Amino acid sequence: MAKGLPKRSEDFSAWYNELVGKADLAEHSGVKGCMVVKPYGYAIWENMKAVLDQKFKETGHQNAYFPIFVPKSLFEAEEKNAEGFAKECAIVTHYRLKNDPDKEGKLMVDPAAKLQEELIVRPTSEAIIWSTYKKWIQSYRDLPLLINQWANVVRWEMRTRLFLRTTEFLWQEGHTAHATKAEALEETEKMMYVYADFAEDYMAMPVIKGLKSESERFAGAEDTYCIEALMQDGKALQAGTSHFLGQNFAKAFDVKFADADGKQEYVWASSWGVSTRLIGGLIMTHSDDLGLVLPPKLAPIHVAIVPIYKGGEQLAQISEVANKLKADMQAKGIIVKYDDDDKRKPGWKFAEYEMKGVPVRIAIGPRDLENGTVEVARRDTLEKESLQQEDLAIKVEHLLEQIQINLLDRAKTYREEFTNVATTWDEFTELIDNKGGFVHAHWDGTEETEQKIKEETKATIRCIPFDQKEEAGSCIYSGNPSKGMVLFAKAY
């Protein structure tokens, strides 16, 4: 593993890219815009997935799986949704290759194997799912229908970045059907809270909950709820969205149900999703110039134990202590790696576990054998202290809790520092251009103004925060009346 990372302060983008590689999270594949998620990175995703999956089930959802291909005729049924995604679709047109008569050993697309109807590789699954729901829903007794799917989707973006925006990515998408508007709205909001709780409690990533402006709304939605996080470079990251779809998809796919009075009604819908992008958010929220910093609740390894020894005999003595401590910690559900690999020196291992963001490192050497101690180093603050071996598992358990709390606190403090209010256009541009971060400002509510602000500053409305108070003001750009402030930032 190579040494050192670029400094965040000098080139945040290069820092991020190199960190992803050096922490062994993912790498570029031979396929444009597509990544290989490596075991360590995938382990983080699995941890995220496990927690979210449980939360979805606790809120009454079931998992199912729908096809990756969407026939074009289904795809185009909900017009706005289709239009929104049309520019970034991969399309299957043929189903067979054959030997190329002109090029020995090469294959070509068999023109005889052209599909009658093209298949769209799902950029999202509303179409295929709602065409299925039509068959599943007849009566109010079939509602609510609460389904989640873990899947891959493809969006042919112009420009990609590992985890943050890849052509293919992993995500979950919830698709629910309800008898009433109120119920669908409640669901939409509920899932946004599930995401927000996950972001804060597990990722230690504070988020702002709010509503997207019309132009930022999901294609085909009536309303998009979102959680927005702030990265260390002052840019915002949309970390999750939950959409109230109204009856748009029900109407497009003719999904009606008989209510208790036998009257036919269109069902109400929501959809919501988070993706492997969360890993990008996790990285950019906590990590430092030494590498990844992971919150204990999502770290694949909680504790790495590094022996420091001279000769096999000493190693054996240390291993005895290490294995006992490891067993104690494991009994408390702490994931421990005892790294007695003789091919690496301690210094190398220290740097390696720092790069990989392991929350706690324990070193045990001859001094410790004598004193009955171990050296405990925490990744978040880089502090080291010597602790007695007695009750170490309990101490480490507490330490992991503290690290989890500290990471969230630190991220909150950072976000507070980089959240400001602008009352004039000058203040606004000054903040956006020079300081970065979130900027609260009055907006006249028009798409035109939103667009102009974006053109002139690159800042977009991240959301209309739920906890924003209603107050009369005047738009920082147009000077027209505003009903309240909204949240601006440059975004990923």
Added chain:
RNA sequence: CGGGGUGUGGCCCAGUCCGGUCAAGGCGCCUGGUUUGGGACCAGGAGAUCGCAGGUUCGAAUCCUGCCACCCCGACCA
């Protein structure tokens, strides 16, 4: 889609302008030995049709033509 790069052992890359012991170096890997409290060292060893296809030439990683792929910066988006 514009702009800029890159493609050479598993990885990072030198060499390309100026064609000829040029396929160099570092990391990693294998063998042996010494080491081990912040990325060890010594000795020996294995590993490359220089992105692909043509062409020029006595001779091409190097020059010419065409193609392909990926990355980075923007516009578009999760």
